[in-house]
Amino acid sequence: MSGSMDVGARARRGGGSRRAAGAASPGMPEGPADARLAELEDRLARLEGSPGLRERSRRMMDRVMPPEASRHFRNAGREQLLGIRSIVDFWIRRIEDAESRASADTGRETIKID
Numbered sequence: 001m002s003g004s005m006d007v008g009a010r011a012r013r014g015g016g017s018r019r020a021a022g023a024a025s026p027g028m029p030e031g032p033a034d035a036r037l038a039e040l041e042d043r044l045a046r047l048e049g050s051p052g053l054r055e056r057s058r059r060m061m062d063r064v065m066p067p068e069a070s071r072h073f074r075n076a077g078r079e080q081l082l083g084i085r086s087i088v089d090f091w092i093r094r095i096e097d098a099e100s101r102a103s104a105d106t107g108r109e110t111i112k113i114d
Contacts, residue, residue, distance in 0.1 A: 051059075061070070
């Protein structure tokens, strides 16, 4: 195999398909990488400085709905969860009762001998 060189030998030689550190990716316009990096950092700073979706939503709801309505909706949500808990507890008790009846109803009778 005189015409081919393994990847390890190519890496040791410094050859291979590695691009130079500052080279642009294929399909990207040639130009100073520092300008592109500065543009991306500026864009990121603008995005991080703006309020998040949750914060914007909260501000909008505060303008539209009075605090008393928010409190009622929060309490209604809590009541729904308590209702679901009651249903789950009911079915747990029902399953436990069925299991205890099944274990008690084995058809055997215990007779004590004196």
